[in-house]
Amino acid sequence: MSGIERIEQVFRDLKRAESAAFMPYHAMGYPNRQASLEVIAALTEAGADLFEIGIPHSDPLADGPTIQSATYAALVGGTTVADCLQMVRELRAQGVGKPFCAMSYYNPILAYGEERFVADAAEAGIDGLIVPDLPPGESELLEPACRQAGLATIYLLAPTSTEERIQAVTRHATGFVYLVSVTGITGAREELPSDLLGFVKRVRRHTDLPLAVGFGISTGPQAAKVAEIVEGVIVGSALVKAAGSASGIAAVRTLAEELAVGSHTAVASDQKRQ
Amino acid sequence: MVLTTTSTSVNYRAVPDESGRFGPYGGKYVPETLMPALDELEEAYLQARDDGEFMAELAHLQHTYVGRPTPLTYARRLSERLGGAQIYLKREDLAHSGAHKINNALGQALLMKRKMGKTRIVAETGAGQHGVATATAAALLGIECVVYMGIVDMERQKPNVFRMQLLSTEVRSVDSGSQTLKDAINEAIRDWVTNVATTHYLLGSVLGPHPYPAMVRDFQSIIGCEAYSQMQDTAQGGPGRLPDVIVACVGGGSNAIGIFHPFLEEETVRLVGVEAGGHGIEGGAHAARFADPKLGRLGVLQGTKSYVLQDSDGQIALTHSISAGLDYASVGPEHAWLRDMGRSQYTYCTDAQTLKGFKALCELEGIIPALESAHAIGHVLELAPQMARDQVILVNLSGRGDKDLGTVMKTVGGER
Numbered sequence: 001m002s003g004i005e006r007i008e009q010v011f012r013d014l015k016r017a018e019s020a021a022f023m024p025y026h027a028m029g030y031p032n033r034q035a036s037l038e039v040i041a042a043l044t045e046a047g048a049d050l051f052e053i054g055i056p057h058s059d060p061l062a063d064g065p066t067i068q069s070a071t072y073a074a075l076v077g078g079t080t081v082a083d084c085l086q087m088v089r090e091l092r093a094q095g096v097g098k099p100f101c102a103m104s105y106y107n108p109i110l111a112y113g114e115e116r117f118v119a120d121a122a123e124a125g126i127d128g129l130i131v132p133d134l135p136p137g138e139s140e141l142l143e144p145a146c147r148q149a150g151l152a153t154i155y156l157l158a159p160t161s162t163e164e165r166i167q168a169v170t171r172h173a174t175g176f177v178y179l180v181s182v183t184g185i186t187g188a189r190e191e192l193p194s195d196l197l198g199f200v201k202r203v204r205r206h207t208d209l210p211l212a213v214g215f216g217i218s219t220g221p222q223a224a225k226v227a228e229i230v231e232g233v234i235v236g237s238a239l240v241k242a243a244g245s246a247s248g249i250a251a252v253r254t255l256a257e258e259l260a261v262g263s264h265t266a267v268a269s270d271q272k273r274q
Numbered sequence: 275m276v277l278t279t280t281s282t283s284v285n286y287r288a289v290p291d292e293s294g295r296f297g298p299y300g301g302k303y304v305p306e307t308l309m310p311a312l313d314e315l316e317e318a319y320l321q322a323r324d325d326g327e328f329m330a331e332l333a334h335l336q337h338t339y340v341g342r343p344t345p346l347t348y349a350r351r352l353s354e355r356l357g358g359a360q361i362y363l364k365r366e367d368l369a370h371s372g373a374h375k376i377n378n379a380l381g382q383a384l385l386m387k388r389k390m391g392k393t394r395i396v397a398e399t400g401a402g403q404h405g406v407a408t409a410t411a412a413a414l415l416g417i418e419c420v421v422y423m424g425i426v427d428m429e430r431q432k433p434n435v436f437r438m439q440l441l442s443t444e445v446r447s448v449d450s451g452s453q454t455l456k457d458a459i460n461e462a463i464r465d466w467v468t469n470v471a472t473t474h475y476l477l478g479s480v481l482g483p484h485p486y487p488a489m490v491r492d493f494q495s496i497i498g499c500e501a502y503s504q505m506q507d508t509a510q511g512g513p514g515r516l517p518d519v520i521v522a523c524v525g526g527g528s529n530a531i532g533i534f535h536p537f538l539e540e541e542t543v544r545l546v547g548v549e550a551g552g553h554g555i556e557g558g559a560h561a562a563r564f565a566d567p568k569l570g571r572l573g574v575l576q577g578t579k580s581y582v583l584q585d586s587d588g589q590i591a592l593t594h595s596i597s598a599g600l601d602y603a604s605v606g607p608e609h610a611w612l613r614d615m616g617r618s619q620y621t622y623c624t625d626a627q628t629l630k631g632f633k634a635l636c637e638l639e640g641i642i643p644a645l646e647s648a649h650a651i652g653h654v655l656e657l658a659p660q661m662a663r664d665q666v667i668l669v670n671l672s673g674r675g676d677k678d679l680g681t682v683m684k685t686v687g688g689e690r
């Protein structure tokens with residue numbers, strides 16, 4: 001099966017169960033190499049359906065303070081792009097089978113060599129790519145390479161996106177579409193935006209792909225609310241913060257279980273079933 | 275026999291193309307949230323450029339508020355001392371608020387006020403000159419303004435922090451990463467992404483995603499337009515001819531592109547950009563993107579593809595320069611393109627050579643230059659003696675040095 005097919009499979013299975021996917025992000029190499037592998041294992045046990053594997057970059061301009069400082073610490077700790085792929089291989093060898101989407105910025109991929117990166121990532125066990133500073137128009141080399149390797153190209157849409165942008169982005173997207181719930185950077189927030197449903201509806205008009213919402217989700221009840229209207233719940237900063245806390249893995253496990261329950265038990269609204 | 279010169283001339287006005295590319299450089303590498311804002315900015319800018327009323331208002335402010343045209347000064351004693359080419363200075367240090375940065379800041383602030391429905395400006399600053407220029411334009415036009423500045427830069431450019439505050443701008447310190455210009459840009463972009471509905475990002479150099487490199491170039495081209503006419507007119511202090519060489523320092527590259535651009539078609543005029551050589555290329559403690567084959571490679575930083583100082587893993591390198599305004603890991607995409615075309619050349623000036631340029635201009639011409647601009651002078655100290663006395667160098671003196679007295683006192687003062 002290709003990476004795209006593996007991602008599609010996850011969403012198909014969950015749809016049958018009338019459940020949304022719990023999609024945690026973690027910054028590889030944070031708080032250190034070994035602990036980041038343990039975080040992924042704990043998230044798997046807690047019920048993660050798909051992972052965003054954060055490959056650190058020195059200038060993460062779409063990220064808020066939590067992920068910024070975590071990826072910076074990972075870099076200071078010596079984490080490289082090649083080692084992130086090696087960690088993916090090790091996780092696969094340990095039996096972690098859920099889809100992995102690599103999340104990084106364009107420059108580390110450009111420096112690695114776009115085609116070489118895609119080939120090595122696919123071989124290591126990556127199923128899709130998320131590159132927030134590489135919108136479809138600038139992706140002439142990476143996108144065909146991903147298509148050839150069967151990797152999903154996952155693009156972001158924001159509440160500010162115009163109809164034309166939604167159309168252009170969804171035309172290029174495979175796997176799922178990543179909806180940024182607020183105009184802003186990553187980071188846990190108290191409340192979800194009130195106009196989220198309207199945004200989701202606007203995107204649905206243009207695509208049948210599963211939609212996942214991220215940026216700002218930090219609690220089980222929030223996850224449940226999001227799960228009512230889309231197919232995936234992405235959680236980053238809140239889990240990264242837990243991983244860096246004194247109680248570390250235990251805190252990750254507790255929060256992840258709450259988020260997984262929220263994502264999985266939500267009653268799907270009519271909007272989603274339509 | 276009649277020799278026909280085969281013209282291989284390039285159309286320098288054809289860049290950027292519609293997608294914001296200068297050959298392989300430039301583009302729009304930004305999070306999706308910002309795409310509509312960039313489109314809106316481009317539309318507003320294109321409209322303003324063709325709007326006679328807008329351009330007239332800007333020209334009026336440039337004349338009555340900024341003090342343009344800035345003079346052209348013949349540097350007689352410096353030229354004599356060096357014994358070679360005759361040196362002329364384009365005096366951007368005399369523009370209101372002390373540097374060329376006001377040309378762009380005022381242009382963009384007026385654009386926001388007249389053409390875009392926004393009420394708030396965010397900006398980054400390194401040397402503090404762009405921050406001061408933006409704060410100045412914001413005060414003049416009654417716009418709320420926030421400037422992000424690395425804490426390392428806040429320390430070395432203290433007077434400018436206070437100036438911005440006096441102009442009722444809020445200065446926010448940035449303590450992430452290298453705590454300098456690059457990190458201030460990251461923070462300004464994050465603010466912009468978050469508040470994009472009300473906020474314009476007033477980027478200070480020919481960097482970032484399209485349309486910034488083209489728009490900032492156009493606002494800065496007034497430097498070269500004035501110099502083009504001044505050089506050819508003895509009544510305006512010029513030598514009555516075009517220069518043989520134009521020299522300008524290159525941080526992001528806005529003062530350089532501003533003075534180069536109107537001369538692009540004059541193929542006899544050599545264009546030389548001077549990057550920050552820091553402690554020298556060898557140890558990597560510099561900001562000379564074109565001079566270090568080990569660290570300076572094609573890359574993407576903060577929205578644009580260009581030469582970027584980076585490690586083999588694509589992580590952005592930490593730069594060093596005695597001048598905060600040149601202390602940046604990337605360079606404007608149009609410079610990378612002009613260099614590929616063979617139209618402009620780039621060299622570097624170390625901190626030590628820069629201080630020699632700084633002192634020479636102080637002692638021989640009674641002008642205290644910004645440390646950024648002193649890089650251009652530092653190069654001229656080496657270049658002019660190699661040229662004939664009937665040749666002419668035009669230097670863009672991009673700013674004045676009041677802000678740098680602390681830094682210079684620490685280094686030069688310590689030697690005395």
Ligand SMILES: Cc1ncc(COP(=O)(O)O)c(C=O)c1O
Binds near residue numbers: 403480524600
């Ligand atoms: C006086 C002066 N010159 C030059 C620069 C470098 O910028 P640019 O290369 O965009 O002209 C700065 C930046 O702060 C500056 O203050």
